Amino acid sequence: MTTLTDRYVAATLRSVPAARRAEIATELRASIEDMIDGRSAAGEDAATAERAVLTELGDPAQLAARYADRRLQLIGPTYYLAWERLLKLLLSFVPATVGVIVGLLAATDGENVGGAVGEGISTALTVAVQIAFWVTLVFAVLERTNTPLDLPAWNVDQLPEGPVDRQITLTDTAAAIGFLALFIAYLPLQHFRSFVPADGEGNLPILDPALWSFWLPSLIAVLVATVGLEIAKYRAGRWTWPLVAVNGLLNLAFAVPVIWLMSTDRLLNPDLVARFDWLGEGRNLDTVAAVVVVSTILIVLWDTVDSVVKAYRARR
Structure with missing residues (x-):
């Protein structure tokens, strides 16, 4: 028995x-x-x-x-921090970048903007899942084969010099400046490489070329000033009320012209609008304008309120 x-x-x-x-x-x-x-x-x-x-x-x-002597965890403590840092780094920009590119290409090749947005979001989610899967798989294999990563050992010299309660980190500042730099570079780039083919050779600018006489240089100047604000925020280490005021003024200086130009059909290139038949159907152009205006208002409100809340917390 x-x-x-x-x-x-x-x-x-x-x-x-x-x-x-x-x-x-x-x-x-x-x-x-x-x-x-x-x-x-x-x-x-x-x-x-x-x-x-x-x-x-x-x-x-x-x-x-x-x-x-077999591990029962997928990623153990020896490899966990390296896995976590790499995963966060890749997920912070790769899915969004690929999704935006795919969405833009779909929008320029087809006539369904809603479908292009959906395709961009779907692609971003797929890329995020693939990154998480493959990075985790690689580290799981490294874990079980005891492959050394040969990463430099931590030492006290790596401790940050600033105060522990610093509100504005170098990573946040670098990300914000990087985004602004890409946006500034895109404004002149879209005039030559918009990926929207013209009837003949070349590309159709997305924004009205007539705006280069005043409005686009003004918007670029506002964005450059915003880069300066990001640097000032990092040097201060936290939001202050003068920085909140400057941020609010820069938000208005950018949002008001964009909203006015879009509302009066002066922002988009007329040839671009004529290139897509669906923009001329019904109130499609008005819908696009409303989406741009509402999005701009929401972004400005969120950024302004966020700066006020952080400045208030910093004073407590």
């Missing part, structure tokens, strides 16, 4: 290397018998003592993992 001990030992041996099964079986049986004898000497009957000992030893699969 098979005892509980026999069943427990058999369940444990299933997950250990075949070459060590005899050794582990002998060692495990001896440990179980010693523990049962100890409980029996204290007055427990043999059956109760056996059940209590096996319960104390726990899941046979977990015990087998300890015998085989």
Whole structure:
């Protein structure tokens, strides 16, 4: 008749290397018998003592993992921080970048802007899932093969020099300046490489070329001033009320012209509007203008309110 001990030992041996099964079986049986004898000497009957000992030893699969020195976590502490930092870095910009590019290409190649937006979002989500899967898989393999990463060891010189409660970090500032730089570069770039083909050779600018006489240089100047604001915020280390005021003025200096130009059909290139038949159908152009206006207002409001809240917290 098979005892509980026999069943427990058999369940444990299933997950250990075949070459060590005899050794582990002998060692495990001896440990179980010693523990049962100890409980029996204290007055427990043999059956109760056996059940209590096996319960104390726990899941046979977990015990087998300890015998085989096999990790039961996907990413262990040795590799976890490197995995987390790389994953956060890639997810912070790669999915969004790919999604925007795919969405723009879909919008210029087709006539369904809503479908282009959906395709961009779907692509961004797919890229995020793929990044998470492959990065995790690579680190899981490194974990189980004990491959050294040869990363530099941490030392106290890496501690930040600024105060612990710094509100504006270097990462936030670099990301904001990087986004602004791309936006500033795109304004003149779209005049030559908008990826919207003209009827002849070349590309159609997205924004009305007539805006280069005043409005586009003005908007670029506002964006350059915003870069200066980001640098000032980093040097201050936190939002202050003068910085909040400057931020509000720059937001208005950018948002008001954009809203006015879009509302009066002066922002988009007329040739671009004529290029897409769906823009001339019904109130589609008005819908696009409303989306741009509402989006601009929401972004400005969010950024302004966020700066006020952070400045208030910094004073407490």
